[in-house]
Amino acid sequence: MYRHLLLTLLLATSFANAQYIDIWTAEEQDFSDYSKSQPSFIPEVFLDARGEYTRFVDPHIGTSGHGHTFPGATLPFGMVQISPDNGVYGWDWCSGYHYSRPDIVYFSHKHLSGTGATDLGDIGMIPYMGKYVFRHTYDHANEYARPGYYAVKLDNGILCEFTVTAHGAIHRYTFPEGSKDKKLRIDLLHDISNHKDEETFFSFIDDKTLGGYKHSNGWAPNQHVYFHMTSSHNMNISKKDRKQAKKTVDIEFKGEGNVVELRVALGSTSVDAAAKNGQHDGIKKGFEQHFETANFLWEKRLSRIQADFPTEEQKITFYTALYHSMIAPALNSDVDGRYTEPDGSITQMPEGLQRYSTFSLWDTYRAAHSLFFFTAPDVIDDFIASMLAHYNFRGQLPIWELESNETFCMIGNHAVPVLAEAYMKRMTSDDLDNVNWDDVLEACDVSSKKDFRGMASYMTRGYVSTEADAESVSKTLEYCYDDHALSLLAKGLGQDDLYYEYFDRSMNYKNLFDPSTGLMRPKNDEGEFIKNFDPFAHDIDGVRHYTEGNAWQYNWHVMHDPKGLVGLYENQEAFEFKLDSLFAIDIHIDEAHKLVDVTGLIGQYAHGNEPSHHITYLYNYTDNPWKGQQRIRETCNTYYRHTPDGLSGNEDCGQMSAWYVFSTMGLYPMDPASGYYEIGSPLVENASLSLPNGNTFSIVAKGQDEENYRVKQVLLNGKPFEGHRISHQQILAGGTLEFIMTN
Known part of the structure; x- marks a missing residue:
């Protein structure tokens, strides 16, 4: 009751992003034909590397009904839980995600697992092409989750893959061949519980590096989170955006190739601390290496x-x-x-x-x-x-x-x-x-x-x-x-x-x-x-x-x-x-x-x-x-x-x-x-x-x-x-x- 009452009070407050966020009630679904499918677009390395015990884990269990779990990637007791958010305020969206919704608004870096109250959803990011749209649809047949790895192919053709370190997340976005542009929106106002009195900023470090900060007042009354992000491609950000950006920024990636990788490290005390956390985790290593490490760490725990x-x-x-x-x-x-x-x-x-x-x-x-x-x-x-x-x-x-x-x-x-x-x-x-x-x-x-x-x-x-x-x-x-x-x-x-x-x-x-x-x-x-x-x-x-x-x-x-x-x-x-x-x-x-x-x-x-x-x-x-x-x-x-x-x-x-x-x-x-x-x-x-x-x-x-x-x-x-x-x-x-x- 405490938890549900708290959520009711949170939802009754003014909605900072009311023009975007839905209030939604989850309906019962039929899962009689549900199976842990393996989409054909998933690289073989992620299917072949399944461990003796991690192969028996399905992170989608609990993402429907009232389980309130999330399907995204995390390490055992890790700082980062990179997972998709449906952009919905409601009791069944305490983790930001519910299986009943066929769309994603952002991939954010911190999530609660199975709680009865909402918070987090920090540092939202979403790749796109052309003109930005808020909701990106997808089919569950094009979604795959396992310990330390999450992937989804959006209906616009962008393949989004994620793996994790103790303090960070590695994003890999594969844009369709022949894409005219490769873009990313970062939204520091995005959250799961309608935070109030938010304080945010971006720090533009060089053409491939930026950082930022978010202080919010949600279920956790005073939360502080910093991030440090490096890109495989040069990031084109307009002078106007650089000057005015405090809450949201749009990035266009420049350079050859349709695959963009981002390395995002979080920190508790500063942007510099977030960068050092990433260095400690060896975040510059390749995507596959980080996945193999994540798989190994989960295998080590599960095999006990x-x-x-x-x-x-x-x-x-x-x-x-x-x-x-x-x-x-x-x-x-x-x-x-x-x-x-x-x-x-x-x-x-x-x-x-x-x-x-x-x-x-x-x-x-x-x-x-x-x-x-x-x-x-x-x-x-x-x-x-x-x-x-x-x-x-x-x-x-x-x-x-x-x-x-x-x-x-x-x-x-x-x-x-x-x-x-x-x-x-x-x-x-x-x-x-x-x-x-x-x-x-x-x-x-x-x-x-x-x-x-x-x-x-x-x-x-x-x-x-x-x-x-x-x-x-x-x-x-x-x-x-x-x-x-x-x-x-x-x-x-x-x-x-x-x-x-x-x-x-x-x-x-x-x-x-x-x-x-x-x-x-x-x-x-x-x-x-x-x-x-x-x-x-x-x-x-x-x-x-x-x-x-x-x-x-x-x-x-x-x-x-x-x-x-x-x-x-x-x-x-x-x-x-x-x-x-x-x-x-x-x-x-x-x-x-x-x-x-x-x-x-x-x-x-x-x-x-x-x-x-x-x-x-x-x-x-x-x-x-x-x-x-x-x-x-x-x-x-x-x-x-x-x-x-x-x-x-x-x-x-x-x-x-x-x-x-x-x-x-x-x-x-x-x-x-x-x-x-x-x-x-x-x-x-x-x-x-x-x-x-x-x-x-x-x-x-x-x-x-x-x-x-x-x-x-x-x-x-x-x-x-x-x-x-x-x-x-x-x-x-x-x-x-x-x-x-x-x-």
Whole structure:
């Protein structure tokens, strides 16, 4: 709700480019004949160089429906995401692109992946011939995307190809033979969220080089981005344009040949810094060399988990999910570790560390950050340092950080469980030995006591009251989990007083449980449950009590104490019946109470939104875990597909994908800060995890097929495995986890 409300407010503001931009509603499409085609015009080098794992990635998954992903090129956690924009303002265009549109207005250099709010779309560029037109049409049959490479042949005949470096993008435009001219428009006002109060400039350096700057006020209130561009051809820019150009410039390329290459490097602090970033990346190398490097870097990340599935479609879905899980956080500092703060000041990161951005923590703390301990342990120390840098500047850990800004989107203090999990799993990376964990604890403690969003009520009453703040139930439950994570961190660091303080706070969830309904209900200042309670509504009498959900969906948000949650019911059978009811109740919600974020429904279970992601694993705390295994398999097969609309909801910077990656391997970090993974129902036939300590952990599912979703027995290294949780330490030790499947 926060995200959709924010977008509504952004769209209600005045439109700087209103004469160009459409307000558009995406319609459902039929993808029954969708296939990952290979257009005939794609050079063989890009088809032949497909890696063992990158060839199973289709970046178009999630670009339709409400997935909000983009098809363009990027590196793992790279600064640049070069991708096409449709020139549309609307909720389904949060990434700038939606598969339903047959046109492109610009290729821009920064994009969000799967978010529910819009921003970025910086430094828009488009090639053209003759007279400039705003929209350039194309056919999806002439479009191709793979990790580190994107190509599209526009209907005017121009082939546009892109590959990337850590800080830059390489453009290659092939104009039709015999073209009378070769032109390019650069638009610094182009964006995805209708930025306000923009400040821009161009810097014309020589006939083949220019730079520029953009300061904008969007979802990220103070974003600063610089660029440095070199061209393979001389650039003819009129004296009038050179003198007046601050926002848009038109370039005519002079010289022989119909192929124009551009090398665009971005920077955080200056045009010169952008140029140095490009030099560091070796941006002058050939297009094919950069593509091969991009392919290698993606192959290296993806191959850390080697998985086989019953079908190729499932394998494509898996590796695309793994790909999507490593787009954010995104690099935000220059090669020297410097970056621009929201107030324009420059901060230097500690030696050897880089600043990262795009921390969608309400989403990603649940499983995406857990996945990094297997796929990207080498950057976790950078993520920690970035969160501490945010704290040092603002006096509070990030909530939803973007381009060094705090957007204050969503709820909770979810940097806390991410940091606590890193402490609990610090043996995963030698780099984490250099973290000052006392500083981490201080930042978590201070941030968890800020008088902010109902925290004063939470600390005095043991819950956020309805008078104290909106979405009081969700905030109470989210704070409880954060407090649990902080208690683990404090205990590990020998701070017993803090441990007991936050452990007690983590039990506050019990204060909102109503035995008469078996649900978590909002309370007022006097400690009374509010009247006119509707378990299917997120708001009651005009006041929101739940965040992107309702009482049925948030009732289970006690990942840290499932046994305690079960204990609130009359007996285990009553808890199981209530859990069964969640998946069985199908209530029509009237239009006034519908939430666009609540999708992927099975009864009231909403897989399209994060608060539901752990719920199927709660069946492990009943006598019938097979029910959860059934729902896990159903969710994998129903809400993840190899089509552009193959995601049931916003991809959310990797969380929607991380759920699939873990769940198809038969594991899920329901309580990520604890360092344990719940046992589920694997979809893989086998998987091999290359661990950072050099060991290998294998997962094997015997008897795996479409019908056999139940787990009959689990073996660890050939011996019966008791219980339903496996620890991170057990995985790091290496070995084989074997599932015996049955129907």
